Amino acid sequence: METRNAVVVGGNRTPFTKAGGKYAAASAQDLLTAAIDGLVARFGLAGAELGEVAAGAVLKHTRDFNLTRESVLGSALSPHTPACDLAQACGTGLEAVIYVSNKIRLGQVDTGIAGGADTASDAPIVITEKLRRALLRANTARNLPDRLKAFLAVRPADLVPVPPAVNEARTGLSMGESQAITTKEWDVTREAQDELALASHQNLARAWDSGFFDDLVTPYLGVTRDTILRSDTTLEKLARLRPVFGKGEGASMTAGNSTALSDGAAVVLVAEEETARANGWPALARIVDSQVAATDYVTGKEGLLMGGARAIPALLERNSMTLDDFDFIEIHEAFAATVLATIKGLEANGTGTVDRSKLNVNGSSLAAGHPFAATGGRIVASLAKMLADKGPGSKGLISICAAGGQAVTAIMEGC
Amino acid sequence: MASRSILETIYNTGPGRAVARRAGLSDPPRLKRGRTLIGPVVLAELDGGGIGASVLAELGISAEEALRDLPELRTKDEKGREAPPSYPTRPGSLVVDATGLRSIEQLEQLRQVLRPAMKSLERSGRIVLLATDASAVDGLEAHAVAQGIDGINRTVGKELRGGSTSNLVFVREGTTAADLASTVDFLLEGRSAFVSGQSWRVGPRKEGDATGTDYDRSCPFKGRIVVVTGSARGIGAAISRTFARDGATVVAVDIPAAGESLAEVANEVGGSALQLDITIPEAGNRIAAHVARVHGADAKIWAIVHNAGITRDKMLANMDEKRWAQVLDVNLAAEIRMNEILLDTSLPGGLAENSRIIGIASTSGVAGNKGQTNYAASKAGVMGLVWAESEALEHRPVTVNAVAPGFIETEMTGAIPFVSREIFRRTNSLGQGGQPVDVAETIAWLANPASGGVTGQVVRVCGQNLVGA
Numbered sequence: 001m002e003t004r005n006a007v008v009v010g011g012n013r014t015p016f017t018k019a020g021g022k023y024a025a026a027s028a029q030d031l032l033t034a035a036i037d038g039l040v041a042r043f044g045l046a047g048a049e050l051g052e053v054a055a056g057a058v059l060k061h062t063r064d065f066n067l068t069r070e071s072v073l074g075s076a077l078s079p080h081t082p083a084c085d086l087a088q089a090c091g092t093g094l095e096a097v098i099y100v101s102n103k104i105r106l107g108q109v110d111t112g113i114a115g116g117a118d119t120a121s122d123a124p125i126v127i128t129e130k131l132r133r134a135l136l137r138a139n140t141a142r143n144l145p146d147r148l149k150a151f152l153a154v155r156p157a158d159l160v161p162v163p164p165a166v167n168e169a170r171t172g173l174s175m176g177e178s179q180a181i182t183t184k185e186w187d188v189t190r191e192a193q194d195e196l197a198l199a200s201h202q203n204l205a206r207a208w209d210s211g212f213f214d215d216l217v218t219p220y221l222g223v224t225r226d227t228i229l230r231s232d233t234t235l236e237k238l239a240r241l242r243p244v245f246g247k248g249e250g251a252s253m254t255a256g257n258s259t260a261l262s263d264g265a266a267v268v269l270v271a272e273e274e275t276a277r278a279n280g281w282p283a284l285a286r287i288v289d290s291q292v293a294a295t296d297y298v299t300g301k302e303g304l305l306m307g308g309a310r311a312i313p314a315l316l317e318r319n320s321m322t323l324d325d326f327d328f329i330e331i332h333e334a335f336a337a338t339v340l341a342t343i344k345g346l347e348a349n350g351t352g353t354v355d356r357s358k359l360n361v362n363g364s365s366l367a368a369g370h371p372f373a374a375t376g377g378r379i380v381a382s383l384a385k386m387l388a389d390k391g392p393g394s395k396g397l398i399s400i401c402a403a404g405g406q407a408v409t410a411i412m413e414g415c
Numbered sequence: 416m417a418s419r420s421i422l423e424t425i426y427n428t429g430p431g432r433a434v435a436r437r438a439g440l441s442d443p444p445r446l447k448r449g450r451t452l453i454g455p456v457v458l459a460e461l462d463g464g465g466i467g468a469s470v471l472a473e474l475g476i477s478a479e480e481a482l483r484d485l486p487e488l489r490t491k492d493e494k495g496r497e498a499p500p501s502y503p504t505r506p507g508s509l510v511v512d513a514t515g516l517r518s519i520e521q522l523e524q525l526r527q528v529l530r531p532a533m534k535s536l537e538r539s540g541r542i543v544l545l546a547t548d549a550s551a552v553d554g555l556e557a558h559a560v561a562q563g564i565d566g567i568n569r570t571v572g573k574e575l576r577g578g579s580t581s582n583l584v585f586v587r588e589g590t591t592a593a594d595l596a597s598t599v600d601f602l603l604e605g606r607s608a609f610v611s612g613q614s615w616r617v618g619p620r621k622e623g624d625a626t627g628t629d630y631d632r633s634c635p636f637k638g639r640i641v642v643v644t645g646s647a648r649g650i651g652a653a654i655s656r657t658f659a660r661d662g663a664t665v666v667a668v669d670i671p672a673a674g675e676s677l678a679e680v681a682n683e684v685g686g687s688a689l690q691l692d693i694t695i696p697e698a699g700n701r702i703a704a705h706v707a708r709v710h711g712a713d714a715k716i717w718a719i720v721h722n723a724g725i726t727r728d729k730m731l732a733n734m735d736e737k738r739w740a741q742v743l744d745v746n747l748a749a750e751i752r753m754n755e756i757l758l759d760t761s762l763p764g765g766l767a768e769n770s771r772i773i774g775i776a777s778t779s780g781v782a783g784n785k786g787q788t789n790y791a792a793s794k795a796g797v798m799g800l801v802w803a804e805s806e807a808l809e810h811r812p813v814t815v816n817a818v819a820p821g822f823i824e825t826e827m828t829g830a831i832p833f834v835s836r837e838i839f840r841r842t843n844s845l846g847q848g849g850q851p852v853d854v855a856e857t858i859a860w861l862a863n864p865a866s867g868g869v870t871g872q873v874v875r876v877c878g879q880n881l882v883g884a
Contacts, residue, residue, distance in 0.1 A: 034675070037678050037679070037682055038674065038675075038678045038688075040678075040682055041667075041677065041678035041679075041681035041682050041687060041688035042678075042687065042688055042689075042709075043687060043709055044664070044681070044685070044686055044687030044709050044710065046681070046682040046683075046684075046685040046686075047685055076682035076683075211671075211692075211695075213671075214671045214690050214691065214692075215689075215690065217671075217674070218674040218675060218677075218678050218688075218690070219671070219672055219673070219674045219675045220675055221675070222675075224671065224672040224674075279711075280707070280708065280709070280710065280711035280712050280714070281708065281709070282708050
């Protein structure tokens with residue numbers, strides 16, 4: 001069988017904003033459509049029929065059951081471009097890239113767009129379980145008295161809408177609370193977390209100032225830069241923040257070293273390598289391989305967000321590589337402590353040491369924000385550009401932790 | 416759009432308009448626009464002419480002979496006054512071939528053919544005068560006559576009503592009908608709606624400046640790449656749409672902060688978007704790289720339209736160095752830098768060996784404008800650049816031209832206070848502001864593959880504005 005390579009041609013995202021900010025009125029579909037349209041414009045694809053568009057959202061309304069297809073129909077792409085919704089919590093964006101790449105490598109499609117969108121501003125708000133049951137009973141009741149009876153069990157408190165929570169279903173703990181346990185277990189200090197957060201802001205600010213994002217971001221609704229980015233933040237400012245996750249002595253996770261709820265969308269254009277070259281498109285980087293792993297976090301044996309420490313060794317072994325073989329390492333900053341604990345985990349399980357000078361060199365989620373399903377597209381597009389600049393054969397590693405104890409990882413290689 | 420003043424709101428109501436009309440502010444004529452021939456066409460071939468008929472034949476336009484106001488042909492009206500002979504049906508356009516006129520006495524022939532047309536042209540009618548350029552005539556009188564014809568042209572533009580225009584083309588030595596055709600085509604169509612009272616020169620095309628075998632007059636830019644800077648909104652967006660209508664693949668360029676509307680324009684016209692600050696030193700390289708990357712490694716730019724421009728108005732007494740430098744850098748210096756880079760024929764994605772460069776000057780550059788020393792410097796500078804660069808490229812089939820817009824209805828001019836705006840928009844021969852598409856059409860004519868004979872020209876799109884005329 002002939003070898004087909006899937007290459008990243010380019011990417012596009014909206015600037016990311018803090019939830020409740022400038023995108024408060026935009027839906028996930030609006031955001032995803034905007035990201036696709038920006039990509040279409042960048043590569044002159046108006047009216048083009050692509051192999052497939054795969055994307056998703058973590059916080060998803062029921063009305064968005066066909067989010068990606070609807071976004072394609074609202075975009076400048078040909079209406080004949082098919083689409084697919086994918087979901088793997090915060091791994092959604094990267095998993096979508098892997099899905100499209102695999103289809104390309106199997107020869108099922110030649111081109112595709114992959115990514116995701118999320119808006120914590122427009123998160124689905126639902127009714128209480130008691131009210132939902134009452135409504136179901138009332139709906140099936142045959143007469144008025146039965147219908148009224150159905151509502152007898154409903155108490156005023158049940159009428160209050162339920163906002164979405166990013167709590168783990170099985171532990172009842174929020175992401176932050178879960179990470180706080182891991183942070184303590186792995187002995188990650190407050191200072192180390194704040195330093196990582198500071199580096200994220202400084203790196204992202206430098207990337208913006210140098211024009212790195214000029215061909216990676218298209219402004220949306222008047223927002224031209226990531227709004228969470230604080231280019232003037234300092235260790236002193238970060239040190240003054242009160243811990244928000246974890247309890248008592250030793251609580252170290254603050255709003256400064258944890259990602260904020262954010263809104264945004266990111267997509268990448270992936271193509272079969274020869275197709276890309278035939279179109280005159282840049283082949284920035286190949287998607288070489290990927291690995292997903294899951295931790296046993298429910299029993300407390302492993303950390304919820306420590307999946308990377310499981311996935312990376314498996315991925316490296318299959319590709320006969322070590323951490324030292326990479327020019328860039330992108331570990332999604334769900335929390336500064338997640339990155340630091342994952343690095344410690346990789347050291348502890350004998351995988352190796354992460355060279356910090358290669359880590360998230362153009363900033364990551366702490367500074368950029370983390371619209372859940374958009375993070376994969378953001379990282380893949382940025383890394384592909386960095387690898388292309390570095391030159392053929394350069395290598396990049398991505399690790400994105402996700403709810404449910406999972407982590408999605410991938411290797412990319414500069415073309 | 417800027418918020419409207421109370422006065423403007425009243426002015427735009429039914430009663431308000433009625434009062435304004437009584438006060439002499441009549442509704443301006445509606446101009447015919449687009450790719451429609453303003454016909455029927457009549458031709459006046461004056462002594463020694465001939466190229467006019469050849470051009471019309473080249474364009475496939477059949478023209479009746481124009482009437483002449485000779486004493487024996489005059490009729491009397493009801494009041495017994497002598498009237499010039501009248502056309503049985505109103506002509507749309509009158510083409511006057513005055514290329515053979517050399518003596519003052521011969522100018523009488525112009526009067527003879529113009530008089531019957533003055534009140535009988537169709538709405539949005541056209542008078543197109545062709546004269547031999549002063550560089551191609553001998554003798555003092557002939558030189559004076561050439562300039563004299565422009566005086567006639569400018570006055571006719573002012574006397575015409577109903578949205579009609581008058582323009583003069585000076586024909587250089589050795590110019591063929593094919594060299595002149597795209598210009599006459601432009602003038603006889605709705606595309607030139609807001610160009611009036613102007614004159615410019617057309618000469619023979621340079622060697623290597625060919626339209627090619629696949630050239631289609633109704634879709635002249637098919638298969639050609641046109642770069643438009645500042646294309647996210649206003650005039651730039653209109654330029655992009657006009658080129659796309661005429662078959663071009665548009666590369667829409669604007670600053671990263673304007674990316675959202677830029678993407679909309681690019682997707683609407685089926686082109687590509689490049690977010691770029693044109694003032695960075697390597698801007699030209701970035702444009703070329705984008706062209707080679709998105710439109711194919713062998714792709715070359717057919718035309719670049721340097722539309723990006725800014726204003727930072729202040730009276731000179733209050734002008735600081737920042738406002739001064741910004742305007743000059745964006746409007747003028749960036750253009751010089753980009754041209755230099757893109758003209759390198761070895762650069763992948765650069766300007767083709769045979770290509771077009773178009774700048775945007777301004778009536779502010781022609782005449783100066785209070786509060787705009789920096790802007791006027793940059794826009795007059797664009798004119799200087801056009802003249803110098805077209806000469807520097809004398810031996811390469813590249814034309815360099817500019818348009819100088821007058822009052823155009825855009826978001827920018829919409830911000831001018833109502834009364835001043837109403838004055839600005841009315842102080843021209845057409846009594847109204849121009850539309851962005853009027854500027855775009857003029858640029859598209861200059862960029863036309865058949866317009867190789869037009870270079871080093873600055874053409875005003877101002878409805879014959881009083882300013883600097």
